[in-house]
Amino acid sequence: MGVSERRFGVLTGDGIGPEIVPAAVAIADAAAAAELIQIDWQELPFGLSAIASHGDPVPAQTLSALDGLGFWIVGPHDSAAYPPGHGDRTPGATLRTRYELFANLRPARAFTGVPALRPDIDVLIVRENTEGFYADRNMAAGSGEFMPTPDVALAVGLVTRAASERIARVACAAAIERAGSGRRPQLTIVHKANVLRMTTGLFRDACRDVAAEFPEIEVSEQHVDAMAALLVRRPADFDVLVTENLFGDVLSDLAGELAGSLGIAGSVNSSESRVMAQATHGAAPDIAGRGIANPVAMIASVAMGFRRHGQMTDDAALVAAGARIDAAVADTLAHTATRDLGGDATTAEFAAAVVRRVAEH
Structure with a gap:
């Protein structure tokens, strides 16, 4: 050959x-x-x-x-x-x-030889990469942040069903790929729909709908603040997390440090x-x-x-x-x-x- x-x-x-x-x-x-x-x-x-x-x-x-x-x-x-x-x-x-x-994939796992705060962590964060609250991702022209007066600043968050379904499919495929012998694929939908009901609520619902097409996947969901605490307390309970842009950025940095360093x-x-x-x-x-x-x-x-x-x-x-x-x-x-x-x-x-x-x- x-x-x-x-x-x-x-x-x-x-x-x-x-x-x-x-x-x-x-x-x-x-x-x-x-x-x-x-x-x-x-x-x-x-x-x-x-x-x-x-x-x-x-x-x-x-x-x-x-x-x-x-x-x-x-x-x-x-x-x-x-x-x-x-x-x-x-x-x-x-x-x-x-x-x-549109898909930002950020794994975090501990390695032998690298001191880790949580040696049992091995997660993949699947982050929607084109929408959310980041100012460069939510307007066709201009910034998603603006100031109607010098003392008032506003931000627009963008969530669409199409983008949410698209990233959910990536996350479902990743969960199936990562599943080990004898272990069901696991997916956790991370949102804040108890407060951001329309935006992250739409994200949650779109991810639920897509995940329902994959009965072999064990699906759960967490509010983002609870998810941060659970990553610290018991990361081994989680495998693939799917979430929107800002939440994914924060959680992936946290997970990286729990695994030992953002440098890995x-x-x-x-x-x-x-x-x-x-x-x-x-x-x-x-x-x-x-x-x-x-x-x-x-x-x-x-x-x-x-x-x-x-x-x-x-x-x-x-x-x-x-x-x-x-x-x-x-x-x-x-x-x-x-x-x-x-x-x-x-x-x-x-x-x-x-x-x-x-x-x-």
Whole structure:
């Protein structure tokens, strides 16, 4: 059997991006090669360096290239450091909107070797990524936040049945996929319908309707405040959580910290045909260039992206490459840690250790 080629994108980003993204790419290449895949990485202008070279953090050249790609890696962006006129809309918002990346999948699980507040946590938060209360996601033009007077600020929350049903289907599929031998798939609908009756009530009802089409799934629901408490108290009772944008953002950060650190929390943003691998953490400019950044979240995001894009395209080899990365990362964390996790490995040293273990899986 010969080697087959895939063409994917790389947007390195700001801050620690030039350290963690190349680390993730090297590991992705090793895992792909083990599955007889050769990746043609398209490096595209993005972030602060793209402002310097093209006058835009996400230039037309980058968007034109991404139009022809089904998978890409995105490093963190530091919009706060952009010159005036370039930070009003984040690069992530530009990409999410253009490609309708409506599903944000954020797993949180504890690893052997990583001190965790809840070693029994292993959940997947499925977050609706296009609506809610975030100001850049709920108006066709302008912001969803506005001030009728200098002393009064208002925000519009957007929830539609179509978007709620769409994310519920992703969550149901994930619950079925994650179910282990002898265990029923589990889905928890997270809302605040006791207070936000029309908006999150609509979200809850749409998710209920979709979940009813999957009788094999055990469905429950929680108010978001109770869900936060339960994640702290007994996370092992939960598997897949589906929720709206703001709630999903908050709960995923909480879950990541309960598992040990946001530095190990992978994430993908997905449509029905495209996947963007992007870690949940920021650009960490305070440690940029020092070689000490934790690359695990970026690596885990690429692994998840490989699996999801592979499933979308019936690419078993790519799915297998993603599984190789996951296994290699888990093995490495059991023995090696970067400074933030209590160890002394540099970014490059940790990545090299993962590469060595990729071949073993």
